[in-house]
Amino acid sequence: MATHDPAALDGNALAGQLAFLGSPDVTSLVLRCATCGRTDVVARVRAYVTAMGSVARCVACDAVLVVAVEQPGGTLVAMPGASWVARS
C-alpha cells in the first residue's frame, strides 16, 4: 500500500479539477470501490495530481478509482474502478 508516499494528497485536492462536474462539491460525493467495496467520500481517496491530470486510488486496496486528464478542450474524467457514485 502506498503509505508515506510524498506525492500522495487527499481527494480534497481534486476539488478544482473536478469542479466542472457539478456543484455544490464533488469531493463530498460518495464513491464505492469496485475492487474491495470500500465506500467513502471522494475527499478521502488517495490523490496524485500532475499537470497532465490526476489519479485517485482507493486507500484500502490501491485500485485506481478515478482518472482525470487535462485536454485542450477541457477535462476528461474516467471512473474505471468505481462501481458507483452517490450524493452523501
Add this chain to the structure above:
Amino acid sequence: MSASSQWHVATVVDAPRITRTARAVTLSVPGFSGALAGQHVDLRLTAADGYQAVRSYSLTAVGADERVDVLVDRVPGGEVSTYLVDDLRVGDQMEVRGPLGGYFVWRPDDAGAVLLVAGGSGLAPLLAMLRARRKIGSTAPFRLVYSVRTPDDVFFPDELDGGASDVEVALVFTRTTPARWPRPAARLGKDDLVAPGFDAADGPTVFVCGSTGFVETVAGLVTELGHDPARVRTERFGGA
C-alpha cells in the same frame, strides 16, 4: 458551470513577507464569493511564453467576498512557491479557481470540540477556522497544536498568542526552542496531542494539515490514541 469551477482574474493587492520563508498574499478577485473556513483555491500562473502552472493554496481567512487570502511557504526547489515567495509583486495578475472542497471544512454552527493539528504551512486552513470562530463569537472549544522547526518559523505569533484568546495553543518546536521553553525540541508525539477536553473520549473533530509526511504521522498517532477515524479530517500538502 458553477462559479467555483471557473477561472477568475486575480490581482495581488498585498504580499508581506511574514517569515524568512513565507509570504501572506492577498488577491482581489471579482466574482469570488462564499468561501468556508478550511477551503482552498487553485492558483494558475501563466508565463510570457504561455506555459501554465496550477497549485492549490488554502484560504487563511473567509468572510470577505472578492478577496482571497493565502499563505505561501517556500518549498526548496519548488517551481511555483519560490516564485510566489521571492518574485511576486503587488499589481501582478494570475487566475483563481474556487472556493474548493466541502470536506476539510469547519462550519460556524458546529458547537462541538475541535482539535487542530498543523505542521508548518499547514496552519493556513486552520487559521481560517480560528479566525471564523473568533469573528462570529463561537464558543466551540478549540485547541491548536502547531509544529514548527524554530521560533522564527511561527506564522502570525501575535495572533496565536494564547493570552489573546480563549483558544489553547500548544507550540511544538522540532529543532530549536525559545529560551527556557519547557519542552525540548523534538518531533511531535502522542503526548503533544493529549489534553483535557480534546481526548478521544471527548470525541472532538480533528483537523490535521501539513506536508504529506506530517499528516500521515499525526493521523497514525491520533488513531493510536483512539480517535474515531471518521472524525479525523486530513489535508495533505505533498512532500515528505
